[in-house]
Amino acid sequence: MRAVKITGAVLMACALAACTDSAVPQATPTGTPPGLDRFYGQKASWKDCDGDFQCATVEVPLDYARPGGETIRISMVRLPASGRSGRIGSLFTNPGGPGASGVEFVRKTARAFSPELLRRFDIVGFDPRGVGASAPVRCLDGPGLDRFFSTDSSPDGQRETDALADESRTFAQSCQTGSAARLPHVGTLNAARDMDILRAAAGDRKMTYYGASYGTYLGAYYADQFPKNVRALVLDGAVDPKQTSTGLLVEQAKGFETALRSFAEDCVKTSACPLGATADAAVDRVSALLRQADERPLTNRRDSRKVTESWVAMGIATALYNKESWPFLRQALGQAVGQGDGTQLITIADLMVERKPDGTYSNQVAANMSVNCVDKPNPPDARTYGESVAEARRSAPRFGPFVVWGGLPCVYWPAKPEAEPKPPTATGAAPILVIGTLRDPATPYAWSEALAKQLDSGVLLTFNGDGHTAYLQGDRCVTQATDRYLTTAEPPTNGTRCG
Incomplete structure (x- = not known):
């Protein structure tokens, strides 16, 4: 991510529920920048x-x-x-x-x-x-983004790392094909x-x-x-x-860990919490769910996508954005933990990446990556990038790899920022x-x-x-x-x- x-x-x-006066300063603004009069x-x-x-x-x-x-x-x-x-x-x-x-x-x-x-x-x-x-x-189409988001974003070995690098390279190349001049x-x-x-x-x-x-x-x-x-x-x-480009992602991953702990403390106060009786037990249960989805994807009753570890992590992270979404997250985790059903989690994740029911996406994902990749310099290769992932894994074990590896397409980006x-x-x-x-x-x-x-x-x-x-x-x-x-x-x- x-x-x-x-x-x-x-x-x-809302989405989860289906549902000129004296105050104006009078100082003269900056003059029109040279050459821009007509604009x-x-x-x-x-x-x-x-x-x-x-x-x-x-x-x-x-x-x-x-x-x-x-x-x-x-x-x-x-x-x-x-x-x-x-x-x-x-x-x-x-x-x-x-x-x-x-x-x-x-x-x-x-x-x-x-x-x-x-x-x-x-x-x-x-x-x-x-x-x-x-x-x-314009970058990847709907099926291409489905593949990108389904790819293991917490690779456990070189084969999985290479697969993630290949998908990230494809993402970058598709943007060059669709929007090189912009x-x-x-x-x-x-x-x-x-x-x-x-x-x-x-x-x-x-x-x-x-x-x-x-x-x-x-x-x-x-x-x-x-x-x-x-x-x-x-x-x-x-x-x-x-913050550097990867430093932002490492710190963001820590933020999701903090939010997960806060959610867990709230969850165990309710009789409907499916994650255990203590906050520590609840957080551990989320870790176990991520490992389970890594070994065998959860079921999906909405469409043909497999609910991989990456989709599970994204669904949880998306619901953590807003405390009003926590009841929906409890329900989604209850289905995932109790029945191996990831349908609600992937439905929540779709809100983050603006995937529509027909399998198409808005251009939010393409624009997000395009702006991030040209705003700050990025590591020169996947191996160097992986050093930041290792740091994130230590400090944010559940969200670190998922968040930081999400920026890997920037390593292959065709338009490079000149300096920090x-x-x-x-x-x-x-x-x-x-x-x-x-x-x-x-x-x-x-x-x-x-x-x-x-x-x-x-x-x-x-x-x-x-x-x-x-x-x-x-x-x-x-x-x-x-x-x-x-x-x-x-x-x-x-x-x-x-x-």
Whole structure:
């Protein structure tokens, strides 16, 4: 798994249940970057789409080093502010990934923002370059991704390691075949430059933004490139820019281990827990289930896929994103442990990778890998990559190999980053609010602490809770502090704790 995303946290419970005023700063924003006048001169032409929403596209250069060359279009959607007076402007959002559709996020989740924000802001989502409807990258088809995700991602010997390397190489080659011209240009720094053009096209003098998970990384690099254009940025569930590509995955695996322990402690308090009477017994039972699926895949009543160890690990990890999903995870584990039936686990895993019932996938997986592989340098070969896997196996025995080996296609990626990006400081920016959740499975709390310190104007808000990201979980303390900051640009006191 190469995913740092919020989509599972915000929408998981629903999916599993089948179910301009005085607040605007008057300082002059950064001037138009050279050669980009025609892009910054655009005005978004909003048209009604899908009920109360409005849609638009904005043109940006594919290669910012050649603004006169090929262009692409960035897809946007907004839910207009409901208030007839007191409108502040646009609240841009990004749900994470990388690769998650910001357009779909706003369509499905915009009304989860507080009534105050809905009254005073247009809630705006966009698909970053390479994602969704914005010049999407194309890689493996549905059967190809089924093979990739079914391949043993915790190899026990050279034969299994070679098989994983072959599938990873095939993944990379398919992206080169389907999207060669776009692959070098889908990285976060370019997506952040696009954001400033979107801001101008929407008519906002400065940027107001809510970014979750990977969206914090995107927001931090936006602030670093355009510090004078920052009005208020909320970075919820932060990614630490100082981590290496494999370091991020090792630490993320540890986060899932922490979340599994928290789930186990909660599970054994219920009479419906299928994993034993103590948290230690429950965690051990999950380990045994993974070993069992490695030796003999679980049954699947939905389709022809075998529920291998990789699908089991992904299903568990997906449900750990959101505490509201824990009852579904208990049920799925009960079927797996008691009956050898992995149908519910693979159904939950499909939510993570956006696999549809007809066997096709959205482009989220392709975009996720494409952005990650060009954002940071990666190890030169599978053997070197395996050293990080060994580290992860020691510190996160259940999730380490699964999470870290998931990034192996980057070793074979045709578009290579030149160097490790300089960590953002956003010198000169207005205060930036960073929110960290203590037991976040996908973006460990230490990352939020780190990012708040790296940003010159970073302010840390801590949520003592479970699940991935904090704001949309509904904690009153987090909601009030965040809403006040977004509406007034005045952050809470650095070090405030909620929950």
